[in-house]
Amino acid sequence: MENLIKKAKLRDADAFTKLMQQQMQNMYKTARAVLYNEEDVADAISDTILACWEKIGQLKQDGYFRTWMTRILVNKCTDIIQKKKQFCLMEDVPEIPSRDNGYEDTEWKEALNMLGERYRLIMILYYVEGFKISEISSILDIAESTVRTRLSRGREKLAEDYRPELRRKQI
Structure with a gap:
């Protein structure tokens, strides 16, 4: 994983893609723990991947990549929750989440x-x-x-x- 991180920092898109694929299950489980809606989970993950790509050069220690990425993910989940609170009406019936195999x-x-x-x-x-x-x-x-x-x-x-x-x- 360290090798992929070094390559990704040098803007190697293939290395970054492999790195994100390795982390996909972890990201899903974490996002699903915070968000109940599959669409929101997908949005949080895609926003996280984009943010990681844009800011990977700011990662100070390669060994903390997963911690860094998870923090970004949690922040993206929190952003989604905050946006939903702004637009959610009290009389709305909450969406029933789809079956989760997470x-x-x-x-x-x-x-x-x-x-x-x-x-x-x-x-x-x-x-x-x-x-x-x-x-x-x-x-x-x-x-x-x-x-x-x-x-x-x-x-x-x-x-x-x-x-x-x-x-x-x-x-």
């Missing part, structure tokens, strides 16, 4: 979807994408302690939802 385990996906976005995105980046806490902190531009707290609270929420006996003991 996660192998449907139960895990349903559990994550029950979490709020602030927890869901961090859980996806940590457990599905395999990013370290420091990398998630960099991607989302939040403190590492915040990432750890949200991971912990996300785990607690999942435990409460899947183990009702825990709720009864706390009451």
Whole structure:
């Protein structure tokens, strides 16, 4: 991957295309964790690819390409959400998402979807994408302690939802 990054920085379109193809599944999973609509996911990914191509020269350390790219993707997803909030009318019926094969385990996906976005995105980046806490902190531009707290609270929420006996003991 490092070789492709070096070539892409030299504006080698074929190397950049291969690099993006290698990252496509990771981008899809991350975008799908934030956005529920397939069209929005596709828009976020295509905007990310374009931004990466335009700004790849700004990547300081080749080893952090995936973290850099994911941060761009999360920002593009956030932009889409903000645009939708501006144009969304309260009486609109939300669009039902199409069938998603993005996660192998449907139960895990349903559990994550029950979490709020602030927890869901961090859980996806940590457990599905395999990013370290420091990398998630960099991607989302939040403190590492915040990432750890949200991971912990996300785990607690999942435990409460899947183990009702825990709720009864706390009451």
